[in-house]
Amino acid sequence: MKKYILFSMILLAVTGIQALTVDEIISKVDNNMVSRNMVYKADMTITDGGDIRDMSMDIFFKDEDNALIEVIESSTGHTNRVLKKDGQMFLYIPSAGVSIKIKGHMIKEGFMGSDFSYEDISENRKISELYDTELIESDSMYIIVMKAKVNEAPYKMKKSYIKKDIFLPMKEEIYSSSERLLKVFEILDYKKINEKYIPTDMTMRDMLKENSITEIKYTDVKIKDRLDDKYFQKSYFER
Amino acid sequence: MTSISRKAILKDSILLLAAALPLFFFGARFSAEYNFDYMYFQDINYFSSNDVKMKLFSEMDFASFYIEGEGKFYTGVPRYYISYPPLDSALMNNLSTSIQLMNVLQVNQVYLSLYHSGFNLKIGKFPVKWGISEIYSPADIFRSESPFDLFYIDEGINCIQLSYSHDNISTAFLYKDSHDELLTKQGITFDYVNRYFTASLYGAHYYDFEYFYSVLLMGKDTTENIMLGINASTDNWGPGMWAELDCRFNITGYTGDEYEISDVRYYPYLTLGADYTFYDRFYVYSEYIRSFKGSTDIDDFDQLNRLFNDAFLIGRDYLFLSAAFNRNEKISSEILTMFNINDFSNFTSVKATFAPRLYLSTSLSITFGKGARHTDFFTIPPIYGFNLKYMFN
Numbered sequence: 001m002k003k004y005i006l007f008s009m010i011l012l013a014v015t016g017i018q019a020l021t022v023d024e025i026i027s028k029v030d031n032n033m034v035s036r037n038m039v040y041k042a043d044m045t046i047t048d049g050g051d052i053r054d055m056s057m058d059i060f061f062k063d064e065d066n067a068l069i070e071v072i073e074s075s076t077g078h079t080n081r082v083l084k085k086d087g088q089m090f091l092y093i094p095s096a097g098v099s100i101k102i103k104g105h106m107i108k109e110g111f112m113g114s115d116f117s118y119e120d121i122s123e124n125r126k127i128s129e130l131y132d133t134e135l136i137e138s139d140s141m142y143i144i145v146m147k148a149k150v151n152e153a154p155y156k157m158k159k160s161y162i163k164k165d166i167f168l169p170m171k172e173e174i175y176s177s178s179e180r181l182l183k184v185f186e187i188l189d190y191k192k193i194n195e196k197y198i199p200t201d202m203t204m205r206d207m208l209k210e211n212s213i214t215e216i217k218y219t220d221v222k223i224k225d226r227l228d229d230k231y232f233q234k235s236y237f238e239r
Numbered sequence: 240m241t242s243i244s245r246k247a248i249l250k251d252s253i254l255l256l257a258a259a260l261p262l263f264f265f266g267a268r269f270s271a272e273y274n275f276d277y278m279y280f281q282d283i284n285y286f287s288s289n290d291v292k293m294k295l296f297s298e299m300d301f302a303s304f305y306i307e308g309e310g311k312f313y314t315g316v317p318r319y320y321i322s323y324p325p326l327d328s329a330l331m332n333n334l335s336t337s338i339q340l341m342n343v344l345q346v347n348q349v350y351l352s353l354y355h356s357g358f359n360l361k362i363g364k365f366p367v368k369w370g371i372s373e374i375y376s377p378a379d380i381f382r383s384e385s386p387f388d389l390f391y392i393d394e395g396i397n398c399i400q401l402s403y404s405h406d407n408i409s410t411a412f413l414y415k416d417s418h419d420e421l422l423t424k425q426g427i428t429f430d431y432v433n434r435y436f437t438a439s440l441y442g443a444h445y446y447d448f449e450y451f452y453s454v455l456l457m458g459k460d461t462t463e464n465i466m467l468g469i470n471a472s473t474d475n476w477g478p479g480m481w482a483e484l485d486c487r488f489n490i491t492g493y494t495g496d497e498y499e500i501s502d503v504r505y506y507p508y509l510t511l512g513a514d515y516t517f518y519d520r521f522y523v524y525s526e527y528i529r530s531f532k533g534s535t536d537i538d539d540f541d542q543l544n545r546l547f548n549d550a551f552l553i554g555r556d557y558l559f560l561s562a563a564f565n566r567n568e569k570i571s572s573e574i575l576t577m578f579n580i581n582d583f584s585n586f587t588s589v590k591a592t593f594a595p596r597l598y599l600s601t602s603l604s605i606t607f608g609k610g611a612r613h614t615d616f617f618t619i620p621p622i623y624g625f626n627l628k629y630m631f632n
Contacts, residue, residue, distance in 0.1 A: 239353075
């Protein structure tokens with residue numbers, strides 16, 4: 001009897017751990033995907049039809065409302081900067097000498113002509129703040145269907161395939177409101193830093209265009225206690 | 240460009256280059272762009288140009304250096320004929336009916352930028368843009384471009400800019416240099432950013448040469464001007480929306496410390512704009528500008544005012560519209576029109592672009608104006624343009 005009770009308790013404990021709620025899964029994913037005070041270098045390769053473009057960037061992520069992306073080298077010679085300051089986004093073009101506010105729907109346009117939009121590259125908000133979620137489970141993946149619950153959500157609908165052991169969305173299908181497949185996001189590689197699994201090699205494929213894919217590789221990823229406020233100031237951005 | 244100013248710019252450029260030389264030890268980036276343009280003025284004239292632009296850029300955390308040079312060389316008869324409206328003024332008899340376009344070899348921009356503890360000092364020759372409009376802003380006293388100018392070369396201005404940012408607020412002081420003290424300009428801006436909107440407050444002081452005329456007489460005077468303005472923009476509700484109110488105070492009869500209050504003339508402007516992208520493919524930009532002192536009944540003197548004083552907004556109510564289809568795609572088209580709401584005259588440009596490669600693009604354009612005898616924009620024969628652009632690094 002005691003063995004039976006003990007066995008039942010163990011079984012309950014194990015199944016209790018495995019039977020995560022969708023909110024718990026999303027929370028673990030957010031813990032990996034949403035970071036504060038991160039600095040990293042990124043190499044982006046844009047394939048558009050027969051053309052291939054490369055660029056290197058320095059990225060500073062303070063929080064969901066503040067980020068700085070500096071293109072330090074580009075095969076096209078463009079070295080623009082993008083600043084997200086208190087949720088507002090600005091683009092600085094050195095040859096123009098002025099910064100332009102990326103307003104309205106422009107934030108959904110491709111960053112430097114890539115398949116990642118300005119919103120994708122600077123988005124750092126939690127899934128739970130933006131989407132209603134529904135869980136479908138398979139053997140190795142949690143499959144979560146997300147539908148936008150606020151207007152500010154980058155996409156109307158997403159289907160995310162989350163690896164069970166590390167809680168990273170290894171693949172995301174992005175749909176329009178009419179459920180047309182727009183983009184496919186994939187994580188090709190990741191790294192564990194400070195108990196977080198951080199994607200280090202990702203691709204975004206535009207399903208509406210032929211042979212249009214962008215790959216980003218993060219290198220030299222650092223999570224700091226605090227980032228200098230200067231990176232998110234206009235005077236530094238326009239230097 | 241006079242020989243004196245060429246020497247001054249060359250000297251300044253060499254000094255800046257010498258000051259920035261250490262930066263190149265930390266890496267410099269080079270890019271260049273070639274443009275071939277062919278212009279056909281229907282039944283009037285045609286010519287072509289070859290334009291090469293080169294850029295060199297070096298950057299560190301606390302400093303950056305940028306230099307851009309351009310050479311533009313015309314072939315054919317590069318004469319831009321001006322289709323004046325049939326004005327009655329006798330002064331029209333002395334006006335040139337064409338502009339001879341000259342070959343250009345110049346430094347468009349050269350500047351050194353230094354950053355420390357929130358302060359940024361930028362010195363040299365670089366572009367400055369004031370005002371919120373992306374087409375034409377009455378507040379932009381530093382930029383001489385008119386939307387009419389098809390052959391404008393985007394050249395910076397010699398100036399010093401000191402800016403400082405702290406939290407959500409930035410401020411910048413700008414001093415535009417000139418060999419003539421009366422052509423210097425000083426400006427100050429305050430910018431504020433928060434989650435819901437951005438806003439700017441600005442003011443400037445400058446002198447200007449102003450032409451005045453009557454039926455037979457034309458003269459020139461130096462006027463002192465103060466400009467004050469405020470603007471704000473938001474995309475909190477989806478579309479981008481913005482508004483700007485600015486006013487130029489023109490002080491005449493200034494002699495030393497004295498001027499008569501009754502001599503102060505003021506010119507207020509209001510700008511309201513919005514933009515949006517529909518279905519990720521169709522971008523629309525619209526802007527309404529009200530020039531409160533503008534004329535609803537355009538006469539010859541208003542046109543002369545535009546010609547001689549670069550007063551682009553001589554009318555009262557304008558609508559600027561820009562629409563682009565498939566922007567940033569391989570094949571795209573765009574239209575820009577400036578429309579006077581009071582007399583229905585307009586100036587329009589339509590362009591189609593094909594970019595088969597990231598480094599190669601070609602476009603066809605047509606520009607025309609439609610108006611009548613006493614309207615703001617006047618009828619000009621269509622100007623057809625062909626452009627081929629190649630970018631290399």
